[in-house]
Each structure stands twice: as structure tokens, then as C-alpha cells.
Amino acid sequence: MRRIKPLSVNTGKKPLEVSFSANIIEWHQSNGRHGLPWQRSNDPYSRWISEIMLQQTQVSTVIPYFKRFMKRFPTIGALSSSQIDEVLEYWAGLGYYARARNLWKAAKVIMREHNGVFPDSYEKMIALPGIGRSTAGAILAFSYNQSYPILDGNVRRVLTRYHAIPGWPGKASVLNNLWGMAEQHLPPENIGAYTQGIMDIGAEICLRRRPHCHKCPLANDCLARKEGCPERYPEVKPRSFRRVRATTMLMVQDEVGNILLQRRPSKGIWGALWSFPECFSDKEPEQCLFEQLSLEANVISRWQHLLHSFTHFDLEIHPIQLRLTKSQEVLESRDLVWYKPGSRLGRGVAAPVRRLLKQLQGA
DNA sequence: TACCCGTGGGT
DNA sequence: TACCCAAGGGT
Numbered sequence: 225m226r227r228i229k230p231l232s233v234n235t236g237k238k239p240l241e242v243s244f245s246a247n248i249i250e251w252h253q254s255n256g257r258h259g260l261p262w263q264r265s266n267d268p269y270s271r272w273i274s275e276i277m278l279q280q281t282q283v284s285t286v287i288p289y290f291k292r293f294m295k296r297f298p299t300i301g302a303l304s305s306s307q308i309d310e311v312l313e314y315w316a317g318l319g320y321y322a323r324a325r326n327l328w329k330a331a332k333v334i335m336r337e338h339n340g341v342f343p344d345s346y347e348k349m350i351a352l353p354g355i356g357r358s359t360a361g362a363i364l365a366f367s368y369n370q371s372y373p374i375l376d377g378n379v380r381r382v383l384t385r386y387h388a389i390p391g392w393p394g395k396a397s398v399l400n401n402l403w404g405m406a407e408q409h410l411p412p413e414n415i416g417a418y419t420q421g422i423m424d425i426g427a428e429i430c431l432r433r434r435p436h437c438h439k440c441p442l443a444n445d446c447l448a449r450k451e452g453c454p455e456r457y458p459e460v461k462p463r464s465f466r467r468v469r470a471t472t473m474l475m476v477q478d479e480v481g482n483i484l485l486q487r488r489p490s491k492g493i494w495g496a497l498w499s500f501p502e503c504f505s506d507k508e509p510e511q512c513l514f515e516q517l518s519l520e521a522n523v524i525s526r527w528q529h530l531l532h533s534f535t536h537f538d539l540e541i542h543p544i545q546l547r548l549t550k551s552q553e554v555l556e557s558r559d560l561v562w563y564k565p566g567s568r569l570g571r572g573v574a575a576p577v578r579r580l581l582k583q584l585q586g587a
Numbered sequence: 588t589a590c591c592c593g594t595g596g597g598t
Numbered sequence: 599t600a601c602c603c604a605a606g607g608g609t
Contacts, residue, residue, distance in 0.1 A: 274605080275605065275606095276605095276606095277605090278604085278605035278606095279604090279605065279606045279607075280592090280593085280594095280603085280604055280605085280606055280607095281593090281594080281595090281604060281605080281606095282594095282595075282596070282603090282604050282605090283604090283605075284595095284596085285594075285595065285596085285604085286605085317593090317594075318593080318594075319592080319593025319594045319595090320592055320593055320594085320606085320607090321592080321593080322591095322592065322607080322608075323592095323606090323607085326607085326608090353607090353608085354606095354607065354608085355607085356606060356607045356608085357606090357607090358605080358606060358607090359605085359606070359607080362605070374605075375606090376604085376605045376606075377603075377604055377605075377606090378604090378605070379605090396588075423605060426605090427604095427605085432597090432598095432602085432603075432604095433597085433598070460602075461602080461603090463601090464589095464590090491591095491592095492591085492592085493591090493592070493593085494592095494593085495592085532593095534591095534592080534593065534594090535591090535592080535593075535594095535602095535603090536590075536591065536592080537591095574593080574594095575593080575594065575595095
């Protein structure tokens with residue numbers, strides 16, 4: 225790899241050697257990723273959608289969701305004038321549903337306060353719900369050619385290794401240090417190629433396990449490599465206790481097989497998505513149903529409970545199948561709906577609930 | 588600040 | 599298997 229003579233860079237802070245960014249930019253030209261769906265244009269809307277989807281989510285998972293989403297919501301206006309239920313329907317299965325709710329809210333803000341034009345300044349961007357420092361940096365770099373740093377998992381890994389930075393990167397002091405490094409490494413030009421390049425190195429070269437140091441354009445000056453064990457960085461998160469929550473889901477059907485769904489609270493797990501009504505108390509499901517929804521039903525069967533593991537806790541789901549004892553008109557509540565098996569859902573349903581729904585229809 | 592938020596892939 | 603973690607942000 226060609227070495228470039230270190231130069232002073234004007235970033236405001238103490239500059240680091242410019243060879244870091246220059247090597248990345250040169251490497252990216254012939255070795256970086258260029259064919260991803262959101263790389264077809266620098267349109268801030270599509271970059272915004274992709275950056276939000278890519279938060280804590282792998283590229284291969286995002287690709288089909290991104291294509292479907294952009295086809296249905298091709299502009300900020302299309303997104304802002306849609307129903308949140310349909311946005312969540314297109315998001316269902318991606319997880320972290322606050323991202324979809326914030327996307328929808330931000331689209332309305334952009335229409336109302338920015339005349340429908342995606343903002344081009346860091347301050348305006350970061351004021352939008354769901355856009356933090358890293359996402360704003362990415363959009364500014366890719367869509368507006370403005371020199372702002374990002375700090376995703378890839379960049380964290382590259383920087384902690386290159387500088388041999390100890391400590392878990394989630395810790396504030398370590399994170400601040402990393403943001404400083406990210407800022408000081410910014411190139412004087414080609415910010416888009418640099419930003420994409422450092423992520424590509426993190427994703428395809430500087431792997432968490434068994435990194436391909438022999439292919440890395442930063443290997444010559446990488447301190448972790450000099451120490452002999454790059455896998456030591458970044459240090460792993462301290463382990464924390466995993467809790468178990470239990471919930472009873474009421475799978476209510478009427479006499480023709482329609483299934484009752486209820487909108488979940490807007491915060492918490494699967495916020496604003498639809499699922500089976502839940503029985504939170506220790507009361508019997510029939511009584512729970514009557515008290516909460518004024519519905520009379522009989523228990524048909526109690527299904528074997530299933531354990532759904534999240535990052536921070538396990539959810540123990542107890543499904544109970546019930547049937548209405550007398551026919552019921554359409555419920556006069558917007559938080560309740562009868563779902564007709566086989567029809568389009570038209571609303572977001574979390575993956576485990578969707579699986580249960582399918583089982584219930586087959587039963 | 589520590590915790591919350593989801594789903595799927597990798598080891 | 600039981601973890602860790604992924605183009606993070608909100609509270």
C-alpha cells in the first residue's frame with residue numbers, strides 16, 4: 225500500500241496523521257462496497273431511511289426492507305401522509321419499532337417546519353426524532369459532502385484497534401475519546417468515500433473475530449496489531465443479569481374464526497404494534513377479558529408457553545385460546561380490531577406474535 | 588448514567 | 599449452547 229506523507233489537517237482539534245484517511249479513501253476506490261441499494265443516489269431521503277434501518281441491524285437484513293419501503297414511501301411527503309399502522313406494517317420484522325415511529329414523526333416535522341425539504345445542517349438534523357450524532361454525520365457526509373464524523377460499531381472497532389484503546393466502548397469516557405479520534409481523523413476532502421471506506425474496513429476487514437489484517441490499508445500503523453492480538457479490542461461489555469417477564473396472551477376468536485387484535489401501548493416492547501390482548505393480572509382470562517374489553521368468552525385451550533429471548537430479558541408468553549360466547553358486533557374502539565384470517569393485516573405485528581397468529585389459524 | 592428497545596447471524 | 603453483536607437513539 226502506498227504511504228502518504230503525513231500532513232497537518234485543520235480540524236480545530238489536535239490533528240492526527242492524514243495517512244489514516246488518505247489510505248482509507250484510496251482503499252475504498254477499488255475495494256469498498258459500491259453496489260448497495262441506498263448508494264444509487266445521494267438523495268438525503270433515501271440515505272436517511274437506510275441509515276435508520278441500518279441502526280443495530282445488519283446490511284443483509286435491511287436490503288429487502290429498504291427496497292419495499294422505498295417503493296411504498298418514495299418521498300418525504302408520501303411517508304408523512306401515510307398512516308402509522310401502514311409504516312409499521314412495512315417495518316414489521318425489523319425490530320426497534322421506535323425507529324419507524326420516529327421516522328414517521330420526523331417526516332411530519334420536515335413537511336411542517338422545513339417545507340418538505342430534508343434539512344442540510346447538523347443542528348436541524350439532530351433535532352429530528354431518531355437522528356443522533358452518528359446518523360446525522362452519515363447523512364451530512366453522504367448527501368451534503370459535509371465533514372462530520374460517524375461512530376458506528378465498525379468505526380468503533382477500527383479506532384479501538386488502530387489506537388489500542390482499552391475499556392468498553394459503551395462507557396462514556398471511552399466513547400468520548402473515540403468521538404475525538406473520529407473527528408481528528410476526518411479528511412480535508414472526499415468525506416463520502418472516507419466514511420464509506422472506514423465502515424467497509426470494519427465490516428469486511430477488521431472483523432470482530434479473525435480480522436484480515438494482511439488486507440488492511442491501516443495495518444502498518446495499527447497499535448493493536450503491533451501488540452500482537454487485535455481481537456483484544458474493543459473490550460467486551462460487562463455482563464448483566466437477564467430478567468424473565470411473563471405475560472398471558474388471549475387468542476380470542478368469534479364464531480366465524482375472526483381473531484381479536486389489540487394495539488399495544490406506544491412505549492415499551494413492540495410499542496404501537498398490534499398483538500393479542502394481554503392479561504396482566506393474576507385473574508382468570510375470561511374475567512380479564514370481560515373487565516378490560518367487556519367481552520364474554522370461554523377458554524378453549526391453554527397452549528404450551530414459549531420463551532422469547534431479547535437482548536436484556538426473556539419474555540415467557542402464555543397463549544390461551546378463547547371463543548366468544550355470544551356474537552359480537554364490530555368493536556367501537558380504535559385500539560381493537562377483528563382480523564379476518566387470510567386477509568391483509570395492514571398493520572405492524574411483531575414476529576413472535578405473527579408466528580402465533582399463523583399457528584392459531586392452522587389450529 | 589444505566590437501562591430500554593428486536594430480530595437474526597455468527598461462533 | 600449461550601453468548602455477543604449489528605451503519606444507535608431515547609429516556
